[in-house]
Amino acid sequence: MFEKITRSAVTTRNREALPLARRTVLSGAAALLLAAVGNRSAHAQSGPAHPAAAAALDPLPRLPTPQFNAAFAKVVGDGTPIEGQMTLDLPEDAENGNIVPYRIAVESPMTEADHVMRLHLFSTQNPQAAVATFHFTPLSGKAAVSGRMRLAKTQEVVAVALTSANTLLIARTSVNVGIGGCGTE
Amino acid sequence: MAASKPRVRLPEQAQAGEIIEIKALITHVMETGNRKDSEGKPIPRNIIHTFTAHYDDVLFFKAELGSGISANPYLSFFLKVPGPGELRVTWLDDDGGETIERYPLNVL
Structure with missing residues (x-):
């Protein structure tokens, strides 16, 4: 239910004009959300012109699970992963969280001296992070793989x-999930 | 383990040194272990936890899978063809099921 309200608020934001009569119909909770969304876009406009910096102001929809934090820390340790050498492709919107296609590709010469050894795929919201x-x-x-994964809810x-060569690489992608997978609910 | 024979697609022929894509699909419930049956008892996890691909007995791709992988797992991966040989792919599941398939590769 909460999901639905959020979604309708986001949809209305994208429409230019909203008839006043329709707005009064919205429940208090939805109106509050709408206000919050409005604030956020105002933020983005008054913020730095750089799009990446503006995006950084947008908070994540939900905090990652403790399980993700633990699994991520185990892999990354005290290293600093580099962004940009790896692509992680997932659909922006996934109607069915049970089957979400993913595609990962790392730029690497794949020689004896320099190749990708391991590649971890994590969910920040599923019951199992790894x-x-x-x-x-x-x-x-080629260090590339594709398949299909489950996503319990909207997440990164x-x-x-x-x-x-002991280099850590990272890539992140957000997916809006319609019906969650994982069979927990 | 699998109700039907897995489907593996690789090029009919390849050249030595060429990087080819291999696609592998198997029928499997990939039961997460998070679900409960109609009586409220948890349904035990049963997933394919390991997939391996060898070329002439040399491992070149391995996937350790969790319950976040969809039912009927599909994987696409690559091989830099060293010469004529045989592809061997293996799926292992929680029930101890093992499926092994072999495919010769024609190399020009």
Whole structure:
């Protein structure tokens, strides 16, 4: 129910004009949300011109689960993962959270000296944070994999890669989920 | 383990040194262990937890899968063809089920 209200608030934000009569019909909770959304876009407009900086002002919809934090910390340790060398593709909107296609590709020469060894796929909101771990060798030729995953709810999906040269790489993508997968609810 | 034979797609032929895409699909419930049956008892987890791909007995791709992978798991991955040989793919599940398939690769 709460999900639905959020969604309708977001949809109305995207429409230019909203008839006053319709607005009064909205429940108090939805109106509050609408106000919050309005504030946020005002923020973005008055904030720095740089789009990335403006996006950083947008808070994540939900905090990652403690399980994600633990699993992520175990892989990353005290290293600093680099962004930009890996792509993590998922649909922006997933109607059915039971089957969400993902595609991960890392830029790597895949030589004996420098290749991707491990690639972790994490969910920040699923009951189990570690979705998959992929292992590659130079014989793989390409550090790329695709498949289908479950998403319990709207969330950010995170991929972390570790190369043989001890470099950590990271990529993140947010997905809006319609009907959640994982069979918890 | 699998009700039907897994489907694996690889090129009919390849050249040595070429990077080819391999697609593998298997029928499996991938029961998460989070669900309960009609009597409220938890349904035990049963997923394919490991998938491996060997070329001429050399491991070149391995996937450790969690319950966040969809039912009937599908994977696409790559191989840099060293020469003529045989692809061997293996799926292992929580019930101890093991499915092994072999495919020869024609190399020009």
